[in-house]
Amino acid sequence: MRILITGVGGPAGASLALQSRERGHEVIGVDMADTMTARIADEFHTVPAATDPDAMPALARIARRSGAELVIPTVQEELPLIAAAAAEVPAPVVVSPFAAIALAHDKRYTMTALAKAGVAVPETFDGMPTGNGPWVIKPRRSRGGRGVQVVEESAGIELDREFELIQEFVPGDEYCPQVYRCPDSGEVTVVVLEKLELREGIVGNALGVLRRDNGEASDIAAIAEDAVVALGLVGPIDLDVRRRANGEPVVLEINARFGANSAAAPELLDAVLAHAERVSGLESAASDSAAGLEEAA
Ligand SMILES: Nc1ncnc2c1ncn2[C@@H]1O[C@H](COP(=O)(O)OP(=O)(O)OP(=O)(O)O)[C@@H](O)[C@H]1O
Ligand SMILES: [Mg+2]
Structure with missing residues (x-):
């Protein structure tokens, strides 16, 4: 398959490009910056920033000219745009519906929507908090x-x-559950990754992750699934979850796309590609039978 990956020079995009190539697919990479990392793609194009009015037209153009069969966005800022413009891109786009993306795109709305759905989140204040921090x-x-x-x-x-x-402030261990929710069946796969060390000490990005299998962190898997379902997200999703001092997990944020650590959960890309192949198989079967009907008529 020819897969167009946005943000191919970033941590999420580069990892995805590598995983796709390892599986024998061709990668068309796009990024704002032409870097050594971006050249991991078989074919590379620079694109305008997500905030540029030409960003979506340029993406559609590159997808058409390069014969992309699937588009996977990894740039956070472009998700609302690409969700809205998905029908104008001449290949299936791996993105959730706009309404779900809009909730995940703003942590205030994410916190409110999850709390309303009964999914635990850090207490988030309307005014200034009183009492003891941090x-x-x-x-x-x-x-x-x-x-x-x-x-x-x-x-x-x-x-x-x-x-x-x-x-x-939620002080306990931090995880980045990797979730895939099938857009057709709603079936959910969760791989729980524990963040080993954070770049800035008590907060920040993980310097490494450890896969927690076999129900070792089933409460983390459960809250990740509940959160994704509550917002109506589908496809690949990367969450941040932390434990309170009493061990209870809360959702810190939801990135409605592949994250930087998806290579530790190859199930996600496998599921995305299997779904894309199923959909394109159904489409070509439908167009074959339409052609057959025309011929018969
Ligand atoms: N309420 C909180 N309690 C404790 N730590 C927190 C809290 N919110 C955020 N953090 C810490 O800060 C980090 C970054 O926060 P968050 O994920 O919300 O920001 P971000 O800009 O989306 O970061 P990234 O894109 O790197 O995930 C978290 O991974 C976590 O370590
Ligand atoms: Mg985060």
Whole structure:
């Protein structure tokens, strides 16, 4: 299959490109920047930033000219756009419906929607918290862990509520469950990965992950599945989950795309490719039978 991967020079995209090539597929990589990592693709094109009005037309053009048979976005900022523009891309796009993407794209909306659905999340405040911290202040939109601060007291904090939120600091072990939810059957596969060390000590990106199999972290798998179903997400999803001091897991955020650690859960790409092959098989069977009917008529 010819697979177009966006953000191919980033951690999620590069890992996905490598996994696709290892499985014998051809990768058309696109990225804003032409880097050594981006050249992991068989064919590479630079594209405008997601915020550029030409971003989606350019992607559709490249997909058409390169004969892409599947498009897998990995760039966080482009997800709402690509979910909205999916029908204009001349190949199936691996993305959830726009309404689900919009909830996952803003951590404030994610927290509210999950709490409403009965999925545990860190207590997230409307006003300033009172009592004892620590608390976490962070951007409502994912920025690769940038701008996350742990604060001990709320006095003197100025919060830009349009862009930031303040919530309970959750001190326990951190996981990044890798989820696939089939868009047709709704069947869910979860691989629980535990983050081994965080780049900035108590918060941040994982420097390594450990796969937790055989029900070792079945509560983490369960909350990941509940969260994905509650938001109506499908396809590949990467979550951040932490344990409270009492061990109870809470969902920190949901990235509605392949994450940086998907190579440790090859089930995800396997499922995406199997689904794409099934859909294209059904489509060609439908067009064969349409052609057959025309001939008979
Ligand atoms: N409420 C919280 N309690 C404890 N730690 C937190 C909390 N919120 C975020 N963190 C820490 O900060 C990290 C980054 O937060 P978050 O995932 O929400 O931001 P991000 O910009 O989306 O980061 P990335 O894209 O790297 O996942 C988390 O992985 C976790 O280690
Ligand atoms: Mg995160």
